[in-house]
Amino acid sequence: MSAATIVVGWDIGGANLKAVRLxxxxxxxxxxxxFELWRAPDDLAAEIRHAGRELRIGPNARHAITMTAELADCYRxxxxxxxxxxxxxxxxxPDDERRVLEVEGSFxxxxxxxxxxxxxxxxxxxxxxAWLASESASPDTRASPGSTPLPDRRAGPAILLDVGSTTTDVIPFEAGRVLAAxxxxxxxxxxxxxxxxxASRTPLCAVMETAPFRGAECPVAAEHFAxxxxxxxxxxxxxxxAYACPTPDGGPADRAGAGARLARMVCADAEMLGEAEISAIARRAADRQVDAIASALQRVAARLVERARRASIHPDLPAANGFPAVIAGSGAWLGExxxxxxxxxxxxxxxxxxxxxxLLPAYGAARLLQERDHESPLGRGLHVP
Structure with missing residues (x-):
């Protein structure tokens, strides 16, 4: 193993820092x-350095960087x-090589x-x-050593559904091509x-306006209670x-603590509500999240069908629900x-x-950097519209 062969993929976000070493x-x-960046933006370098120590990154590694941290409101x-x-x-x-991924897919x-x-x-x-599109262009390409091959997408497109702690990506792709608009x-x-x-950080008042309460619909509090x-x-x-973020009330990240926070959504507490009533609030929140993601999936899939029909490609696609959804992320159960x-x-x-x-963005960035010439826009025949 030489330093020149080491590639580290980074996904630097506003609430989480992820890295993969290959x-x-x-x-x-x-x-x-x-890492809640907006609370301590001056500590970002130390956090990255700490992650590097955990990964035992030596000198002269190559780094593939992608980010969402720029949206944090500590930056103007x-x-x-x-x-x-x-x-x-x-x-x-300071001494390592860095390449940064663009939204068009170039480093x-x-x-x-x-x-x-x-x-x-x-x-x-x-x-x-881009990594999924590149990998699925060759049916015999393996996703990782010892794994089964990724499906061949030459017969038609798929939709990546990556549900993270804060957001969900709904990205159409096919073999060798990212189809995002x-x-x-x-x-x-x-x-x-x-x-x-x-799956984690979304305030419940942002996903539902009302919750079931004793046979009626009760408006929820517009507070960061749960x-x-x-x-x-x-x-x-x-x-x-896996509750990897601070709790809204600073209380424990266990079922009792979660129940107390859920009860506050209808301005109650755990003494006022029974388990069934708290469960109804939790189910409503989860159901609304699933609805929002499913609606986005249907819209993206409908665009894929229209694109295929206009271009007379993949004419055998039966309907929007003929596409596979490739599920990833820490909230995979929501995506499924x-x-x-x-x-x-x-x-x-x-x-x-x-x-x-x-950790798909970090892993994908590292794999893409391994595969491409530094200045080659997409390599391996990969294209974006």
Whole structure:
């Protein structure tokens, strides 16, 4: 193993820091560190350095960087955020080579990224989708050593559904081609290729206006009383150890604590409500999240059908629900439920990648950098519209 063969993929977010270290096809390590950037932006370099120590990154490694941290409100603009993130990484690894992924799928140097910061802002979704598109162009290509091959997409497109702690990416792709219509966060939100709901950090008052309460619909409090993690922990879909963000009230991340926070959503407490009533609140929150993701899936799938018909490609596609949904992320159970509600076929990426399916942008960025010439836009015949 030489330093020149080590590639580290980074997904630097506003609430989590993720990295994957590769040597060729071998995964040497990975790390996920919860870090609320907006509370301590000056600590970002130290956090990146700490992640590097966990991964035992030696000198002269190559780094593939993607980010969403630029949206954090400690930065006045996204441009300022991009510059700050790249400066922090350079402070953590001053002597190493850095390449930054653009939203168009190219890798560029740090100076180019700083010169056009919006071209790299919020590009982590492209790392995931571009790698999947590249891998699925060759049916005999393996996702990781010892795994089963990724499905061949030459027969038609699929939709990546990556449900994270805060947001959900809904990205269409096919063999060798990313089919996303949006690039910036506002574009992607408006096109439903980005859904601002996630498995952990989403405030419940943002996903539902009312909750069931003793035979009626009770408006919920517009307060940060409970988050998605509370609902999913209460329902048994999220383990207490996976509650990887601060609780809204500073209380314990266990079922009792989650129940107390859920009860506050209707301005009650755990003494006033029974378990069945708390469960009804939690189920409503989870159901609304599934609805939002399923609706986005249906809209993206409908665009794929229209594209295929206009171009007379894949004429055998039966309908929008003929596409497979490739499920990834820490909230994979939400993605699976949403895909089934939307009527799509389900493929669980975790069955092929294991835990790496929860770090897909970091893993995808590292794999893409291994595969491409630095200045080659997409390599291996990969294209974006």
């Amino acid at each position: 040597d060729g096809d071998e995964v040497l390590g990975f790390v996920t560190r919860p 603009t996204k441009s300022e955020g991009v510059r700050a993130v790249l400066a922090a990484h350079a402070e953590a690894f 560029v140097g740090v100076e180019a990224a700083i010169g056009t910061p919006l071209s790299v802002a919020g590009a982590n979704w492209m790392a995931s989708a 949006g690039r910036t966060d506002p574009e992607r939100l408006s096109l439903r290729e980005l859904v601002y709901t996630g 988050i998605a993690a509370d609902a999913h922990l209460w329902l048994g879909d999220l383990a207490p150890a 439920a949403a895909a089934r509600r939307a009527g799509l076929n389900v493929e669980l990426l975790g069955e092929r990648l294991g835990i790496l399916a929860t």
